[in-house]
Amino acid sequence: MKFNLTKYWICIVLLVLSVSSCKKYLDEKDYGNFVKNNYFTTASQAQTFVNGIYTNLHLFQNGDAYGESPFITIELFAGHATSLGQSVNNGNVIHERTDAVNPGFEDVWQNSYKAIANANLALERIPGISMDDAQKNKLLGEVYFLRAFFYYHLVRLYGDVPLITNSVTVNSPDLYPSRSPVADVYDLIIGDLQKAEASGLPETDQTGRVSLGAVRTLLASVYLTTAGFPMQKTENYALAASEAEKVLNDYTLFDNYAYLHDNAHKNQGELIFQGQYLVGVATNAIPQLTLPFNLPVGAYGDHLGAMIPTDEFVASYEAGDLRAEERQFYFSSYPQYGDDSKTVVFGVHALYKYFHAESALGNGQSDENWTFLRLPEAMLIYAEATNEVSGPTQVAYDQVNKIRARAKLAPLSGLTKDQFREAIWRERYHELAYEDKAYFDIQRTHKVYDVIHDTFGDALSTPNEQGVTMKEQYYLWPIPQREISTNNKLTQNPGW
Incomplete structure (x- = not known):
């Protein structure tokens, strides 16, 4: 049975976990007598509640027998993959004939807001707990990151979305929320990540928790995105470069691509943030x-x-x-x-x-593990953002050339600003291939990679290798039809 957004605000799911090992970090236990007013009283309770928010990251890999999963739906929107399975919905996405009742759109919306509801509750209750200040600040930093993470996906996928920052009851005016402007959502995301950056998190982490590296990489991505469409705040290129630069020396590239997907190297090397x-x-x-x-x-x-x-x-x-x-x-x-x-x-x-x-x-x-953030993305953000500010610099060349050297390719040199920009875009497509980056790059650049001619063309007039030319409505996902049917304050995105 599916539930609508409003019920997620008042029906908080608590996944209680302990933290002494990887298994205990993920292990779930249901406390049937949980009541939010009497639960947040100890440091242990705060820790276990925050652990539960991490499990919402699994939503991107949820799937079914037909091969439908959010991480696949996001990638299919980019146009460089096909589906050989039985999913009608996947085929409709590839050929741009899907609609607002596609269950993938609803799954991402609902599960993201469930995570945000839990994050809001944690941010309200944890400050009042008597516990070590450093531990408290660290937990709050993790929660600020996670709330920003889910809102960052929502705002890119759906555009204007309800912006809820407090827990909601049946009497709350936000029980049936309206959509907030994209700019307001990004203000919250940036503010949350700035709070996380100042919260005392460790530089790196090999247990799957949020680190400063994860915060700074995500913030650099946010700044890069807001410098492009639809915000076009070009002053944010400099901010993106500044945040990405802080990460470059804290992680190391693997010398074997197999380490990206084996168990022995989880959360290590170049892997900045993963779902566990x-x-x-x-x-x-x-x-x-x-x-x-x-x-x-x-x-x-x-x-x-x-x-x-x-x-x-x-x-x-x-x-x-x-x-x-x-x-x-x-x-x-x-x-x-x-x-x-x-x-x-x-x-x-x-x-x-x-x-x-x-x-x-x-x-x-x-x-x-599913990788959300890794070092090559930070390196390429730094190179692209630096180029937009001042043209190609030696340090920007160094970052992309490290990635190319690992791939056994010759270094780049002597490029104009425009040539270097496209070289970075091409490197993003090839290095971050099928990691749910390409669709978001199309949104912010309004360009698509024409792989047959090895060029970048206008997104709305350049057919992909499957003969599909992107429709303007596909810059965003539709608001799930079930949400609109339940809440008359919600409007649909253009074209859907």
Whole structure:
């Protein structure tokens, strides 16, 4: 059964967790007698409540037997992936004929607001608890980041959205909220991240919690986004570069792309912020969703083929780019599960970037972490934002060339400002491929990557490799129809 937004404000879900180990960090326990007025009395209760907010990050990997999952829906909007599975909704997104009743739009909206409702409650109640000030400030910093994180996704996906910063009761005037302007939502996001940055968080973290690195990378992304469409606050390019620069020396690039998706390197190296999974506690279907449809690869019950890169996109990498070679970012064959003397040839390029050897060769239960933020994004934000302020600098070249060196590519040099801008955009597409970055880049630049001609064209007049030209309404998702039907203060986005 589905619930509408208003019920999420008053029906807070508490996921009680302990913090001494990875398993306990994720382990869920239901306290049926929870009442918000008597719960926030100890430091332990505050910690466990904040832990519960982290589990809302799993919403992006929620999926079903048809291969529908929010992280896939976001990527399909960018136009460089196809779906080989049975999902009608995925096919409708690819061919731009979907509508406001697509369940993916509703899932992201509802689950994001559930997380925000819990964050609002935590920000109201934790300050009144008698506990160590440093621990209190750190917890509040984590919550400010998480609230900003969810609002950042909402404002980019839906545009003007209800801006709720307090817990809501049945008598609250915000029980049926109206939409707030994009500018106001971004003001809250930036303010929350600035508070998180000043809260005493550690520079880095290898347990899955929010760190200063995560705060600064997200804030740099926010500034870069607001410098483009629809805000066009170009003064924010300098702010984006400043925040990204603070991160560059705190993390290190992996020397093996396999470390991006194995268990041994979770939350380490270049991985700044991930959603956490653990077999027996919280698992996901990332490998099944991204493996070719119905081929015997790994110990999975389903092979859904829900997100398959187009051949043209894979071919758009430069000659000699390590990332495009077999079993780096992509793969086209693999030993047959149960008989590795045979090789399964896919006939397509699947995402080795999300292949999870531990579950494929084990019991088929995936606890692959999902990466939200990693060092190459911060490096490319710094390079792009610096270029917009002053043209190519040596430090900006250094950042992108480190990424290219790992890919076995020659360094960039001698480019004009316009050439360097497009080089950075191209590097974002190739390095951050299928990590839910491309659609948001289209929104802020109004440009799409024409992979066949290796150029960038106007988003509304340049067909992608699948022959689809983006409709203007697709700059935003529709407000879920169920929400509009429940709350007459909500209006629909143009074209939907």
